[in-house]
Amino acid sequence: MQIDFHHTATYVIARAAGFVHQEAEIIAYASQYVDDATSCGAVQFDNQAVYNRISSAHKILDLRNTQALANHQVWLAFHFLPGNGGRQAGENPAGSFINKIICRPNSPIAQDMVRGVILDKERLYGLHRLGVAMHVYADTWAHQGFAGVIHDINEVEDSIETGDSGVFTGGVGAWFKKQLREHIDDLVPPLGHARAYIFPDIPFLQWQYENGRGDLIVRNNTSDALEAAENMCIAMQRYIVGDPDANVAGLDAETKGKLHEMFVGLTKEEGDERHDAWLQAIRGGAFSFGAAELSDYYPRGRKSWKAEALGSSHDLPVHRYQPAFLQCNWKMFHDAIQAHRFHVVHDIMPRYGICAA
DSSP states (O other): OOHIIIIIIHHHHHHHHTOOHHHHHHHHHHHHHTTTOOOOEEEEBTTSOEEEEOOSOOOTTOGGGGOHHHHIIIIIHHTSOBOGGGOOTTOOOSSSTHHHHBBOTTOHHHHHHHHHHHHTTTSTTHHHHHHHHHHHHHHHHHTTTOBSSBOGGGOEEEEEEOSSOOTTTSHHHHHHHHHHHHHHGGGSOSBTTGGGTTGGGOTTOEEEEEETTSOEEEEEHHHHHHHHHHHHHHHHHHHHHTOTTOOOOOSOHHHHHHHHHHHHHOOOSOHHHHHHHHHHHHHTTOSTTOOOOOOOOOSSSTTSHHHHHHSSSSOOSSBOOOGGGGGSHHHHHHHHHHHHHHIIIIIIGGGGTOOOO
16 A cells, blocks of 8 residues: 555544544554665664664665565565465465465454554554554555565566556556556566556555466455455554454444545545645545644655654764654654564464564
């Protein structure tokens, strides 16, 4: 999914779940920042303090994508959570190991991930980790059928739009982009849904393709996005009460209807354009919680979490240390992704017979 879902839709779902504006803003920023935290390594301060961070994403053309260890640490943990064929811990899907790590919507592994976040909510970085988990959770719907490793299962042939948006089917421009995608295919490794272009991530799209096993896969992204939103709301309501098994209401009918309207109505190829429309709707009071001044999302630059924490969004040799650094959003986010990866890779996956970095 793209910034329109991971940032603005996630904010709306968080508000619908019962979070106040400031809490929902943290959850939404952390959710989107999972896609933008591509730097790793130590940050040096002028008082000899050091903070070490990991990355939660690589760019598609990053050379790290050719390294199995890097893929396990980033793509499996943060974007293509293994689904174990939808089976419970201790059970195995039929076939080879790849069938254990193909991403599946709302898999038992995903549910265990959410449970761990709720049970650990009292951490200083609790809300940030919830945002991280909501990114990963949503992607189990968007990225279903793909795996976060280089494998033939991720091959995509004959991907076409089957709905009526016309964004990818009408005119010479659409034809040209289809030809370009097909020619670029061979330059991009079959990692995740790289060869499916952005098709899995666009909420309005209905489409189909043939995967690496020759199976015809038919997708309705709108239905997937709505199902993800409902389950995210349930997870966040359970987080609020601190009980991973609580009986909660989920999305109210009004919010669900408005989400559907936004998903199908914003038929723009660029995620940033859809994101702008979501921001306008939120600020204009389009949702049941009323008008809210959700800030623009800045992954870099002087308004970013990183600049607030370090005084600059660039990686300088030495940064000036401020005592507030220990509780700033940027550090809390990086604490959260380290806690998330450790829990998923070392606590959850082994119970399902998955060894991932």
